[in-house]
Amino acid sequence: MTRILLRLLLVFMPLLRWPLRAWIRVRVSPSDLGELALDQDKPVCYVLPVASLADWLALEAACAAYGMPRPYLAGSRPPTVKRAVVMAVPVGRSRQRSQLQRLVTRGLHDHSFDVQLVPVSVFWGRNPVQETSIFRILFSDSERSSRLRKILIVAVNGRNTLVHFGQPLDYREVVDASATPGVLVRKLVRVLRVHFRRQRAATLGPAVSRRTQLIDSLMADPRVIEEITEAARRERKNVAATRVRAREYADEIAADYSNIAIGFMLRVLTWLWHRIYDGIDVKHLPRLREAAHDNREVIYLPSHRSHMDYLLLSYILYQEGLALPQIAAGVNLNFWPVGALLRRCGAFYLRRSFKGDRLYGAVFRAYVETLVARGQPMKFYPEGGRSRTGRLLAPKTGMLQMTVASALTTSQNAPVSIVPVYIGYDRVMEVNGYFDELRGTRVKKGESMGDLVRGSTKVLKRKYGRVFVSFGEPIELQAFADAHLPDWRERMSELAVDARPKWLQHFVDDLAEHVMCGINATATLNATGLASLILLGAPQKSVAEDEMVHSLELLARLARSCPYSKDASAPEPDGKALLAEAEPLMRLIRAPHAWGDILTVDSRQAVLLTYTRNNVMHLFALPSLIANFFAHFEQRNEKALLDDAVELYPLLASELFLRWPVEECREALLEAIEGLIECGLLARTAKGALRRPEAGSQTFAVLMSLARIMRESLERYAMTATLLSRNLDAGVVERGRFERQCQLMAERMALLTGRNSPEFFDSRLFRNHLQTLVKVGLLRQEGNRLYIDEALRHLADHALRLLGSDIRQSIAHLTSMPQLEDAAPGQALA
Structure with missing residues (x-):
């Protein structure tokens, strides 16, 4: 039958x-x-x-x-x-x-x-x-x-x-x-x-309850109920009124998944990506697919450079047949009609700060714990906000700490994967506004429907090249905890709800740094980033076409022969093809000449290209550091060079989230030297010293362009270390005051040297730099006071020796002049 x-x-x-x-x-x-x-x-x-x-x-x-x-x-x-x-x-x-x-x-x-x-x-x-x-x-x-x-x-x-x-x-x-x-x-x-x-x-993904059911479950959470009672007693208000406020918080936070909204956004985004981008380049998807298949929950932690990041990652995951994550979005995006649409696509909203409102914190914490307990994929930005300079920002660990505590408490035996995600663009559409903010000529304000409409009319008229999304090596949370906090199971079982012990903060800080290094380890070197490195490394931001082609080929070869990591991507070393791809996106200006065209950009575009450069500059951090030792010397002793480079490495590693631990940096530097030798940018002499190419050769020009990638960072280190060493007699400085001095000095240096680079005096870079000096033991912090170690003078001397005599003279002059506390950073360049 x-x-x-x-x-x-x-x-x-x-x-x-x-x-x-x-x-x-x-x-x-x-x-x-x-x-x-x-x-x-x-x-x-x-x-x-x-x-x-x-x-x-x-x-x-x-x-x-x-x-x-x-x-x-x-x-x-x-x-x-x-x-x-x-x-x-x-x-x-x-x-x-x-x-x-x-x-x-x-x-x-x-x-x-x-x-x-x-x-x-x-x-x-x-x-x-x-x-x-x-x-x-x-x-x-x-x-x-x-x-x-x-x-x-x-x-x-x-x-x-x-x-x-x-x-x-x-x-x-x-x-x-x-x-x-x-x-x-x-x-x-x-x-x-x-x-x-x-x-x-x-x-x-896991089955998701209706939004009303979810909010009801949050209001029934014992810790939320307890906090409602405490808030009513503390504020001397009626419990019922406090409960209404808590429910309003839950309503403000919770996502409201809708298949119809997802379908609508899918069609809109498919049209939008084809309209403004030339394609989306996605890497390491098989690894992500394996992590999503084998783990109970996946937490995505991407870099954040554009508003497009919110939509882009979810679009890719949906197209690739993976569960959509719920996305932590700033409450500033919750404006009509965008807020409701994003909410129906999986966004949940959080305020920038919970300080002073324990009830809001309790409701939000209960929401995160609910997501984690259900195994719901999540996505949030470890930097906390969009980068205005193109570099990764120092991570803000509040959301990460809350998520980690929930995962290690409620899912001790269920595998949870944290996936770093690199998102890069040939051009970021918001870059003009970012640099106006850095200059102080534009104040960051909240988003609105009017801003969206005005901005979209400009966006849709332009092309922004390609988008690059790369999924980093997943971090198994429980395995990471076993390695860095062996007794975490006992500690987490005894952890109070609102407690933030130092051991947990240190663990989360280590995890956050590991995530940021993981993001950078999977970066994609694109044609515009490579060409920006070369053009901005030229003294007058002008390069002959044949020199640009040669430099593109040589640096692409270097990136492939001495890769930053096994997951980093570099283009084929075809200089002409790379220039043809980068030229329209960079808006290069060609100046015809009988001996060959000269490529340059106007002053504003040069500033905007620093953003593109900063996306990928970490890929050349070690070769650039080594190249700086030959900016003013024809040859150097290899061992002495390595000793000096190892001393400077922690500062670069902290600023750029380099992937090598300090104890492994010497081997990494040796590999970079071998890569430079293989590409002909350095050579070993018969006596074992390292020698640069002949001055005037194209290869020498490439080596100097490579050196300039890290030059501004080295100048900041030299300024900070020299200024601190001038305070050695007192032995202590007040941190806030000193940070203002550093920023003012960098502003003045920018004016004196004629550079048009507002990120050079970004206060966050100096703040991070001082924190690194504390971490390596050259400074000791007590409250807001920094106590200076004698070894700092040695660091200042090393950093200064890598700079030209004119820069050394400027730094010596600036560090010896009286510092004016009344001046506000940014006034001179506004």
Whole structure:
């Protein structure tokens, strides 16, 4: 009877196939099916989680659209190289069990037989919300549904169908295990069911309650109830009124996931990206996919350079078939109508500070704990705000500490992955406003609908090149805690709700630094970043075209021969192609000349390009530091050079979040020296010294351009260290006052040297620099007072020796003049 029905199905299949195929619109995950690495010389067997005609047709449509082997119903015929088959995970003593048993038995009797078992999950719509109405229940996808309900699901969700291809299972490894066919079938079934369960969680995320239910659960949280009572007593208000305020806080915070809003934004963003960008370059997706598949929860921590970051990462994850995270967004974005739309796409809102409002803090903490307890993917920005200079900002650890405490308390045995994400742009659309803010000519203000409309009209008229998104090495939170805080389980079990002990803060600080280093370790070196490094490294911001082409090729070679990390990306060393890509985006000006064109930019554009340069300058930090030792010397003793470079390394590492620990920096510097030698930028003499190229050669010009990448940083170190060493007699300085002095001195240096670079005197760089000196023991902080170590004078001398005589003279003059406390940084350049 079964065979008769199967034959009838095959006869009438064409009549059913084409109407359904015409209606179904499929996307596949992964988008690059090359990730599967299928062997063309082995048969393919697709495995579906349930026996479903609609799922098979969706799989067939995906295979036809993306060039995969066409799936035929398995029946009693085994797969061959020319004929792929499809079967379902068996339930009980079904026909599918017989098919799988025949496949296993064939492998046991024929040791040359092999097959690629590809698990395939089909998702009709992607709504993780727990449905409560009969209407929604009927039309929402589920793992197992009746034939009638499946027809309704396909009718409603067929235009939004995702077909996910899993990594092929090792068939021979299973079959070669000494066991009976029945045991091997049960083993395969268990493996497949675990895979499909994890894949469903990775694609849809956990089931999400309705927003009203979520808010009710927050109000029922014992700690929120306790804080409501305490707040009412503390403020001498009615408990009911305080409860209403707490509910308003919860309503302000909570996301409100909507599949309709997601679908709308998907269409808008697809149009927008094609309109303003030339493409999105995504790297290391297989690693992310594995982390999402194997971990209970994934927490994304991306760099933050543009408002586009909010939308970009979620768009990529959705397109790649991964669960959308809930996104921590500043409450400044909660304005009509954008706030409601972002909320329905997974944004939850937080205030910049909880200080002075313990009730708000309790509600927000309860919300985060709820997300973590459910295994809901999350995304927030460790920098706290957008970078105005292109560098990574020092992390703000409040949100991270709250999340880590919740994860280690509620999910001690459930794996949680923290994924650093690098986001870079050929051009950042907000860069003009960023530098106006740094100059003090524009005050940062809250966003509004009017600003959005005015800004969008300008944005849509321009192209901003490519976007680069790279997923860093996932940090397994529990494993990181085991390595850095071995007794964390006992400590976390005793941790009070609002407690912030020093040991937890130190642990979170270490984790945050690890995250920032992970972001930079996966950076992408693009053509505009590379060309900006070269152009801004030229004394007059002008470079001959042939010199630019040669420099692009040489630095691209250096980035590939001496890579910053295994995850960092560098372009092919084709100088002409790189210049052709970068020139229109950088708005280069060509000055024709009989000996060859000169490339330059106007003064404002030169300032804007510092942002692009700062995105990638850390990739050349060590080669640039070494190159600075040859700016004024033809050759240097290698050991002495390394000793001096090791002393300066902690300052660079802190400013740029370099990936090497201090104890490993000497080996990293040696590798950088070897890379410079391989590219012809340095050479070893017969006596073992290092020598630079001949002055006047193109290679010498590239070495000097490379040296200038870190020149401004070294100038800041020299200014700070020299100014501190002038205070050695007193032995102590007041930190706030000293930071103002440093910023004023840098401003004056910028005016004296004619540089147009407002980030040179960014107060945050000096603040971070002083913190590094405290960390390495050259300063000791007590309250707001800094006590100076004698060794600081030695550091100042080393930093000064790398600078030219004119810069040394300027620093000596500035550090000896009386400091004026009444002047406000930024006045002179406003």
